[in-house]
Amino acid sequence: EGVGPQEYTLIKMRALELKGKLAALQGQGPVYLMAATLRPETMYGQTNCWALPDGDYGAFQGLGGEVYVMTDRSALNLSYQDRMPETGRPHKLLELKGSDLLGVPLKSPCTPHDRIYVLPLLTILMNKGTGIVTSVPSDAPDDYAALMDLVNKPKLREKYAIHDDWVLPYEVIPIIDIPGFGTTAAVKVCLDLKIQSQNDTKKLAEAKQLVYLKGFTDGIMIAGQYAGKKVSEAKSQIRNELISSGEAMIYSE
Numbered sequence: 001e002g003v004g005p006q007e008y009t010l011i012k013m014r015a016l017e018l019k020g021k022l023a024a025l026q027g028q029g030p031v032y033l034m035a036a037t038l039r040p041e042t043m044y045g046q047t048n049c050w051a052l053p054d055g056d057y058g059a060f061q062g063l064g065g066e067v068y069v070m071t072d073r074s075a076l077n078l079s080y081q082d083r084m085p086e087t088g089r090p091h092k093l094l095e096l097k098g099s100d101l102l103g104v105p106l107k108s109p110c111t112p113h114d115r116i117y118v119l120p121l122l123t124i125l126m127n128k129g130t131g132i133v134t135s136v137p138s139d140a141p142d143d144y145a146a147l148m149d150l151v152n153k154p155k156l157r158e159k160y161a162i163h164d165d166w167v168l169p170y171e172v173i174p175i176i177d178i179p180g181f182g183t184t185a186a187v188k189v190c191l192d193l194k195i196q197s198q199n200d201t202k203k204l205a206e207a208k209q210l211v212y213l214k215g216f217t218d219g220i221m222i223a224g225q226y227a228g229k230k231v232s233e234a235k236s237q238i239r240n241e242l243i244s245s246g247e248a249m250i251y252s253e
């Protein structure tokens with residue numbers, strides 16, 4: 001971790017159905033799960049969203065009559081960054097657990113899927129970002145390992161009441177070509193290092209070391225309107241477009 005503030009892009013993922021506890025938000029305006037990412041250019045490869053089942057979240061009054069789902073801590077930070085109606089006083093409409101979010105269908109920018117589902121990721125840190133994470137298994141080893149856990153372990157799906165059709169058939173979407181790693185770099189390093197699960201912390205750290213810097217410096221986009229451009233050039237352009245279209249916002253902590 002650096003000493004300076006970390007700047008994330010918050011991707012606004014709109015809930016297409018207000019199921020279960022979320023039904024209490026009916027009529028309050030569009031509800032968005034706010035995923036914090038450092039890699040907005042990978043949004044073309046989103047296959048799902050992640051939440052921590054035992055984590056505490058809230059639904060907060062956002063700007064323009066919108067509702068934002070995130071942790072209390074990140075909502076407070078966001079309010080000081082002028083992205084909530086009142087500075088320093090986020091208005092919480094509803095308390096939620098991550099388990100209340102599982103299975104909610106979302107519309108998220110750039111992904112070819114019409115809807116993606118919220119699934120459990122057990123390694124989410126609640127004191128980082130918003131506690132909501134977007135899943136790009138082609139380029140993030142954590143995401144690939146966690147998705148494979150759900151695909152390969154029916155008991156795990158059962159434990160969190162994950163329907164098979166939220167997960168199966170899984171499909172990794174190639175979006176970036178990294179010389180020496182191919183077009184699904186995270187899959188390659190997870191297989192090369194024989195990563196068995198999302199809890200393979202040591203090997204996952206090694207996998208991330210192998211692909212992250214290289215993806216950013218040498219990666220070439222092969223999806224979206226910046227196909228053929230370097231990741232390092234496309235990143236800020238894609239981020240800026242998502243922000244001007246209202247599909248994302250900047251968040252620092």
Ligand code: A2H
Nearest residue numbers: 036037038039042124125128129131133134135136139140
């Ligand atoms: B990134 P840093 Cl494709 N707990 O987004 C665990 N992980 C979290 C999190 C939390 N509370 N909040 C965000 N993250 C993830 C995409 C991605 C990311 C790709 C490649 C690399 C990558 C898709 N997942 O991150 O500790 C999010 O995953 C490289 C580090 O603040 C976020 O960006 O450095 C990243 O970790 C932030 O991690």
